Structure formats: structure tokens, C-alpha cells
Amino acid sequence: MNWTLEVVPVPVTDLDRAKEFYADQVGFTVDLDDEVAPGVRVIQLTPPGSRCSIALLQGMPPAPGTRTTAPGALHGLQLCVTDIEAARAELVARGVDASPVRHIGAGGWEDGKGGTWNSFLSFQDPDGNGWNVQEAPSDLERR
Template sequence: MEWTLEVVAVPVTDLDRAKAFYRDRCGFRADVDASFFEGVGRFVQLTPPGSHCSIVLESGLPDSPGRPRMLPGALQGLQLCVTDIEAARAELAGRGVEVTPVLHVGAAGWAAGRGEEKWNAFLFFQDPDGNGWTVQEAPAPLSER
């Protein structure tokens, strides 16, 4: 049996503002914007370009069994991978996202620029609620090399 990660819930305060941020500034595809039942909860599902995993923004839904509700801004460390970190940074910055310079991690911590290893180039940004994202340059999949 395969287990696939398909959706990650991102806690936000304003669905419309968050939807606009992820769609217009981050370039995510808006897949769904719907209510479960008349007047009870709404969810918005968006997918990063090329990803098989989506995010869902939700409001007014009851807590799920076994999953306490997170506060907006509490989700940190979501990670997107790209094959060209400079192009990703230029695209996000060009769309108005406040994004860090390209950084790498070394023995002394984070430093400016790319690291020597192909995987060691990152940038960071936050959504309007403070949920934190990491973008990492990763080598192209073997099928594309």
C-alpha cells in the first residue's frame, strides 16, 4: 500500500486574503473554494505549480478528532523544492512576496549565497499570517537528468 501526502492544512485568519496571497503572489493554482454545507465552514484548496500535494485553508469547520486546531501563523517549516533557486526568488519577489536572499547552512549557521553542495541553497518567506515557508534548491529528479 502506498501512502501519499496530498493536503496540508494551513491556519489563516482571512480566507480571501490568504487565497489571494497564495494564488496571486505565490503562483499556486486555486483548485477548490467551497462550503461543506450551507452556512457551515468553507475551505480553499490551492496547489503549488508542479506539486502533487496541496494546501487547504479552512474557516468555520469543526475541530477534527485527533487534530487540535492550530492558530494562524503557527505552521512553520513547510518546504517547497525547486531546481533553480534564483529564478524562484526572482518570481516570488516580482510578485511582491517578501523573501530572504538565497542562503546556505554551514558549520557556523546560515550564511549568504549558495553552499557548495547542490542541495544547499534556500530562501524563506511568510504568508500574511506568519506561517513560515522554506524553498530549497534540489537537483532535478533522475528522470530529468
Template sequence: MEWTLEVVTVPVSDLDQAKSFYEDNCGFKVDTDTRITDDTRIIQLTPPGSRCSIALIAGMPPAPGQHEMEPGSLQGLQLCVTDIHTAHAELSDRGVEVSNVQHLGANGWEDGSGDTWNSFMFFRDPDGNGWVVQQAPAPLADR
């Protein structure tokens, strides 16, 4: 049996602001924007080329045994790209405040690209949810 990660819920305070950020600034595709009731709304967006989406949700209680996350409390969501400098320019051009490209060196985070798998940049959404972008080689089938 395969277990695929398909959707990650991102806690936000303003659905319209978050939708605009992820769609307009990050280039995510809006898969659905559905109102279930006057108070319940689900927006699902997918990064270009990804099978995993994010969900922005209002008015839905947490699943049994779980608790509601505070807006901005999700950290470390990671996207992978094959060209971090092109991705950096794209996000910057779209108005996203993104860190310099960095790599992990002997003294911690250092500016500039690193070796394979060791080039990163970081950004936050309007609520402070933290994203990591890592450069990764193209899948073998694409090389």
C-alpha cells in the same frame, strides 16, 4: 500500499486574503473554493508542479483527538525548486517578502548558494506561517 501526502492544512485568519496571497503572489493554482454551509468553506491550492496541495479551511471542527491550529502557527513547510535564483526572482516580482538565498555553513546560515541540496530561501504568508524553499536537483527522469 503507497501512502501519499496530498493535502496540508494551513491555519489562516482571513481566507480571502490567504487565497489571494497563495494564488496571486505565490502562483499556486486554485483547485477548489467550496462553501459547504454559510460558515464552512474550503479552499484548496496547489503549487506549480506539485502533487501535494494546501487547504485553507473555515468553520470545520478539528478531527477527533486533534486541536485547532492558530493562524501563523505552521512553520517549516518546504517547497523544492531546481533553480533557487529564478524562484527567488519570481516570488520577489510577485510581491512576496523573501529572504536572500542562503546556505548552511560552519557558522550557521550564510548568504549565497551552497552545494547541492544546500541553497534555501524563506518567506511567510500574511498570518506568519513559515515556508522554506530549497534548491534540489531535477529528478533523474528529467536530467
């Protein structure tokens, strides 16, 4: 049996503002924007090339055994790209306040690209939810 991660809820205060940020600025595809039940709105967006989506939710009761997360409290979500510099240029061109490209060096974070798997940038959505972007080898380079 396969277990796949398909949807990650991202807590936000304003669904329309968050939808605009993720679709227009970050470049995610809007898969769904619907009122699935009275007072329950779901916006699902997917990064280009990903099978995993994010969900922006309004009016959804928490699943049994879970607790809600405050807007801006989600950190450490990570996207992978094959060209970190091109990804940063695209984000900045779309108005995202993306950090410089950095890598982990002997003294901690250092500016510039590192070796394989060691180049990162970060950004936050309008609520302060934090994202990391990591350069990863293409599938051909991994073999």
C-alpha cells in the same frame, strides 16, 4: 499500499487575503473554493508541479483526536525548486518578501548558494506561517 501526503491545512485569519497571497503572489493554482456545507468554506491550492496541496479552512470542526492550530503558528513547510535564484526572483516580482538565498556553512547560515541540496530561502504568509524553499536537483540530476 502507498501512503501519500495530499493536503496540509494552513491556519489563517482571512481566507480571501490568504487565497490572494498564495494564488497571486506565490503562484499556487486554486483547485477549489467552495462552501462544502453551511458555514464551512474550503479553499484548496496546489503549488505548480506538486501532488500535495494546502487547504485554507473556515468553519471546519477539528478532526477527532486533533487540535486546531492558531493562525501563523505553522512553520517549516518546505517547497523544492530546481532553480532557487529564479524562484526567489519570481516571488519578489510578485510582491513576496522572500529572504536572500542562503546556505548552511561552518558558522551556520551564510549568504549565497551552497552545494547540492544546500540552497534555501524563506518567506511568510500574511498571518506569519513560515515557508522554506530548497533547491533540489532535477529528477535527471538525481539519477
